[in-house]
Amino acid sequence: MKPSAGGEWIEYLKLFYGTKMMLVTSLGFLMIHFTIHCSCLTTCSRKSNNNLKDYHECNGFSGEQTLLEYMFTPKDDRAMHTILIVAWNKVGTGETVLEYNNNRITSAPGFQFAVPDWNDTNYNVSMLLTNTKMTDMGKYKCQVYTDMGPAYVATATISLIVTDNLKHNREYYGVSGEQTLLEYVFTPNNDGIKLTTTIVSWNKVGTGETVLEYNNNRITSAPGFQFAVPDWNYTNYNVSMLLTNTTMTDMGKYKCQVHTDGGPYYDTTATISLIVTVNSNP
Numbered sequence: 001m002k003p004s005a006g007g008e009w010i011e012y013l014k015l016f017y018g019t020k021m022m023l024v025t026s027l028g029f030l031m032i033h034f035t036i037h038c039s040c041l042t043t044c045s046r047k048s049n050n051n052l053k054d055y056h057e058c059n060g061f062s063g064e065q066t067l068l069e070y071m072f073t074p075k076d077d078r079a080m081h082t083i084l085i086v087a088w089n090k091v092g093t094g095e096t097v098l099e100y101n102n103n104r105i106t107s108a109p110g111f112q113f114a115v116p117d118w119n120d121t122n123y124n125v126s127m128l129l130t131n132t133k134m135t136d137m138g139k140y141k142c143q144v145y146t147d148m149g150p151a152y153v154a155t156a157t158i159s160l161i162v163t164d165n166l167k168h169n170r171e172y173y174g175v176s177g178e179q180t181l182l183e184y185v186f187t188p189n190n191d192g193i194k195l196t197t198t199i200v201s202w203n204k205v206g207t208g209e210t211v212l213e214y215n216n217n218r219i220t221s222a223p224g225f226q227f228a229v230p231d232w233n234y235t236n237y238n239v240s241m242l243l244t245n246t247t248m249t250d251m252g253k254y255k256c257q258v259h260t261d262g263g264p265y266y267d268t269t270a271t272i273s274l275i276v277t278v279n280s281n282p
């Protein structure tokens, strides 16, 4: 699904608010603001708390879910607010990653609303990243438009900091002359999408050598390297590499890259260090 262009809803808003603008202004409602409440799933620090802007930081881990939490509560709770548009944009890219507009939700893969069934008691417009990527790092801006008019447009800016998941960066110990398993099981389907593994390549970092590769149903390998479980399917994403006869020269860092039919968004990478010790009783 292609996210809608950033400009479309602005046009919609102009149309929608055009008629109400004068009424709202004459009633002096422009001075009535929201109190915006924000917090985040893991670590967040609120930097400011003025009425129409908010900013906080959020930390996520690659390959995991991250919640960018944003909740607004109208100060004037005598009034009913119906949410018309919620737009989450990635600042600097012009990309609308997630949008609710006119009862329709459009989203980039991996982005969804945490609680999309809004009403006058639920104004939780948080965005959930179902499979956080290093490339998701950046600043996001959320804008909420209600039927109360432009005076009530609320904006939050959230910075997302993504840390490379440690479980994708492991160390394994092998013994020369024995088998060593470099284990990597990727989890592409946090959001329930069934993906077919199309390319798996294991490279030895620094040498430029691809020691093992699956590509287009063909496996190519250097002697002594093989896939532990090469029959992948929707429930088996175990792309572990087995060294059948480990040697001292195999010591080093390996990078495994996985590509699926889901496109670049679902690509994953693991870096695994192999430490080989000499077999004391060969």
Ligand SMILES: *[C@@H]1O[C@H](CO)[C@@H](O)[C@H](O)[C@H]1NC(C)=O
Binding pocket: 067, 069, 071, 114, 115, 124, 126
């Ligand atoms: C918003 O919804 C998310 C997902 O259900 C939840 O984890 C979070 O606590 C909610 N935020 C508030 C302030 O209720």
Ligand SMILES: *[C@@H]1O[C@H](CO)[C@@H](O)[C@H](O)[C@H]1NC(C)=O
Binding pocket: 115, 117, 118, 119, 120, 121, 122
């Ligand atoms: C409002 O939405 C919340 C969360 O989806 C739900 O629990 C609640 O029952 C809803 N209230 C009304 C009045 O529809």
Ligand SMILES: *[C@@H]1O[C@H](CO)[C@@H](O)[C@H](O)[C@H]1NC(C)=O
Binding pocket: 181, 183, 185, 228, 229, 238, 240
């Ligand atoms: C991956 O496959 C290898 C070889 O069968 C097995 O030893 C390992 O436990 C598997 N890993 C997971 C997480 O299932």
Ligand SMILES: *[C@@H]1O[C@H](CO)[C@@H](O)[C@H](O)[C@H]1NC(C)=O
Binding pocket: 229, 231, 232, 233, 234, 235, 236
């Ligand atoms: C998926 O692969 C695993 C391991 O090779 C196998 O045990 C399982 O039966 C397969 N499932 C399907 C639906 O093909």
Ligand SMILES: *[C@@H]1O[C@H](CO)[C@@H](O)[C@H](O)[C@H]1NC(C)=O
Binding pocket: 177, 245
């Ligand atoms: C493993 O490699 C060593 C050194 O190349 C060789 O001497 C040995 O026979 C091999 N072992 C097996 C089981 O292939």
